[in-house]
Amino acid sequence: MARETVTAIILSAGKGTRMKSRLPKVLHKIAGRPMLGHVLSVVSELPNARSVLVVGPDMEEVATYAKGLAPDTGIAVQAEQLGTAHAALMAQSEISEREGVVLVIFGDTPLMHPETLADMANTCREEADIVVLGFRPTDPAAYGRLVLDEAGRLQKIVEFKDASAPERAITLCNGGAMAVRAEYLFDLLSKVGNDNAAGEFYLPDIVGLARSQGLTCRVQEGEEEEVQGVNSRADLAAAEAVMQRRLRQAAMAGGATLTDPDSVYFSFDTVLGQDVVVGQNVVFGPGVKVADGAMIKPFSHLEGAIVAADAEIGPFARIRPGSSIGTGAKIGNFVETKKAEIEEGAKVSHLSYIGDARVGAHANIGAGTITCNYDGYNKFFTDIGAGAFVGSNSALVAPVKIGDGAYLGSGSVITKDVTPDALAFTRPKQIEKSGWAATFRAKNESPDKNTKD
Ligand code: UD1
Ligand code: MG
Numbered sequence: 183m184a185r186e187t188v189t190a191i192i193l194s195a196g197k198g199t200r201m202k203s204r205l206p207k208v209l210h211k212i213a214g215r216p217m218l219g220h221v222l223s224v225v226s227e228l229p230n231a232r233s234v235l236v237v238g239p240d241m242e243e244v245a246t247y248a249k250g251l252a253p254d255t256g257i258a259v260q261a262e263q264l265g266t267a268h269a270a271l272m273a274q275s276e277i278s279e280r281e282g283v284v285l286v287i288f289g290d291t292p293l294m295h296p297e298t299l300a301d302m303a304n305t306c307r308e309e310a311d312i313v314v315l316g317f318r319p320t321d322p323a324a325y326g327r328l329v330l331d332e333a334g335r336l337q338k339i340v341e342f343k344d345a346s347a348p349e350r351a352i353t354l355c356n357g358g359a360m361a362v363r364a365e366y367l368f369d370l371l372s373k374v375g376n377d378n379a380a381g382e383f384y385l386p387d388i389v390g391l392a393r394s395q396g397l398t399c400r401v402q403e404g405e406e407e408e409v410q411g412v413n414s415r416a417d418l419a420a421a422e423a424v425m426q427r428r429l430r431q432a433a434m435a436g437g438a439t440l441t442d443p444d445s446v447y448f449s450f451d452t453v454l455g456q457d458v459v460v461g462q463n464v465v466f467g468p469g470v471k472v473a474d475g476a477m478i479k480p481f482s483h484l485e486g487a488i489v490a491a492d493a494e495i496g497p498f499a500r501i502r503p504g505s506s507i508g509t510g511a512k513i514g515n516f517v518e519t520k521k522a523e524i525e526e527g528a529k530v531s532h533l534s535y536i537g538d539a540r541v542g543a544h545a546n547i548g549a550g551t552i553t554c555n556y557d558g559y560n561k562f563f564t565d566i567g568a569g570a571f572v573g574s575n576s577a578l579v580a581p582v583k584i585g586d587g588a589y590l591g592s593g594s595v596i597t598k599d600v601t602p603d604a605l606a607f608t609r610p611k612q613i614e615k616s617g618w619a620a621t622f623r624a625k626n627e628s629p630d631k632n633t634k635d
Contacts, residue, residue: 187282188231188303189364191273192221194289195238195260200414206244208289210418213425214449214468217412218244220292220425222252223450225285227296228303234276235289236260236269265382267374274368283307284367286385287359291411293424294359298404306361311397312389314339315357315404326356326386328401336399339386343379354401356386357409366397425450433460441480461497469503487519490526508543525568537561539578542568542586550575567602 198207208218218235225233234256237244245257256276260269270286277284283303287294302313314336316328324342327349331337339356340349362370370388378384389399412418429448430440437456440446445463452466455474464478467485472478475492482496486503489495493507497515504521507513511524514531522536525543530536532549538561539553551572553564562580566572570584573592578584583599590596591607600606625631 186230186307187279188225188228188285189277189279189282190225190228190231190233190285190287190299191270191277192218192225192233192235192287192289193266193269194218194241194244195236195263195269195272196290197238197263198290198413201418202415206238206241207412208244209247210412212292212418212422212450213429214451216247217292217421218248218289219251220450221287221289221294222248222255224294224296224299225287226252228300232256234258234273236272238263265376265380266385267371267383267387270385271368271371271383274371277364280365282364283361284364285359285361286367288411290413291358291409293410293421294408298402298408299359299361302359302361302402305400305402306363309398310400311363311366312336312392312399313361314386314389314399314401315359315409316354316401317357317404317406317409318353319355319406322350322353322355326384327352328354328356330354330401336389336401337393338390339384341378341380341384341386354403357404358411359409360385360388362388366392366395455491464496470501473509502537536564538580539564539566541566542570544568545570545572547572548574548576548592552577554579573607 194208201207201210209216212220222233225231232254233252235248236258239259239261248255258272258276260272283306285299285303302315306313319325326339326341327345328336329338329340329349370391373391374383374387376383392399407424410421412421426447430443430446433454434440436454438454438458438460440460442462446460447465449466449468451468453471455472457475458472459477461478461480463481465483469486470484472489473491476489477494479496482499484501487501487505489507490509492510494512495501499513500518502518502520505519507524508526508528510527512529512531513519516533517530518535520537523540524530525541527544528541530541530547534547534551536553538555541547545566545568554577555561555564564578564580565583567584567586567588569587572590573594575593576590577595579595579597582596585600585602587603588600589605591609594608596606
């Protein structure tokens, strides 16, 4: 039998005015990925699940992003922000089945664990018609309060603005997420009114309505950290901190050494192999994979790059998108690579820019070498053969090809291809004038020198 479906309605129509941003709130990034991406990815981890996103009228950007990530995402538009129940109701047209479980979650709550939502969906499938994610915050502040009956069952949810003093004293709060049997959800939502302090259609009101129809409602308690929403830049930074802590722990649990974990910043998709050592103050932008035994030394920045086994990067290296650093290769201090294939055992040890290039296996690139890849309009490729030796302070003006095993003299500006095993250099002849310095000094230091200011 096919498993029952789970549909996650992700409410994201709120304007997010407190972010003070031109970017819609749910597109602000945490660990290199928009908040909404984290939420969609959590949903994708649930079996047989699909998302329906509720956006505001001017949020095509949000819809496009969601479709790009999960093409089967349904999009519903809430023209006016009349409240969370009204927003959830907008998803109705995108949900044809009235079977299975619907999760209602928020696009600005990116720290939810997939297990939490899976547990809620299971309970809703097997034991209850509605499951509400509750939590006990350190400061219950303005959260909705979960009111239990004498038997300890969830009776209703009261928004803080509408709560009486005894209700405000309740410490069990509404975390926002709910699982509801699909057959009841839209009927309940359509019965919600807006006769309350905010004049809004409150999603939590479906609990009281469900109880009055004899349906069962449960609370599943979660951690405060998971329900942490993002409303301001400060909240965004707090969510980033939680995500980074999780990513650091996962990296170490996977067998990487982080010398000073708190100073290392990961992206959501960073992959580290076993026995990778990451020094202090390393930043991983999106799209980095580091294979077993590689060492990323302090103060390096990597993005969109592959680092093969036992390679050494840094300290102070900048590995930009399209870089591939081969097995046992070495990229030293103040070296920048971009769209560069550094093959096995090659060394670029100091102060270089290698862009749009291949550096063949075991080639040695001297200090200060620059691939001149750009003429202001176009990019050109530099191909350096295996075992080549590029002398320090060389400029390789692309397009140019250096044959295998060739030597380039220091300080050369190489504009023409060099054949394998040749020596090429472009360097004026050295001139020596013997005794010149001594004569010069004597002249300038003599007491009767004409001193003028
Ligand atoms: C909501 C709950 C509250 C709970 C809290 C947990 C309601 C009425 N209250 O309050 O019980 O303790 O979450 O964080 O649900 N949205 C829309 N359209 C709207 C209104 C909101 O899409 O018309 C979206 C927002 O973009 C946001 C989410 O729904 O992603 C939650 O809305 P928000 O206004 O933040 O609800 P809270 O006041 O936090
Ligand atoms: Mg909120």
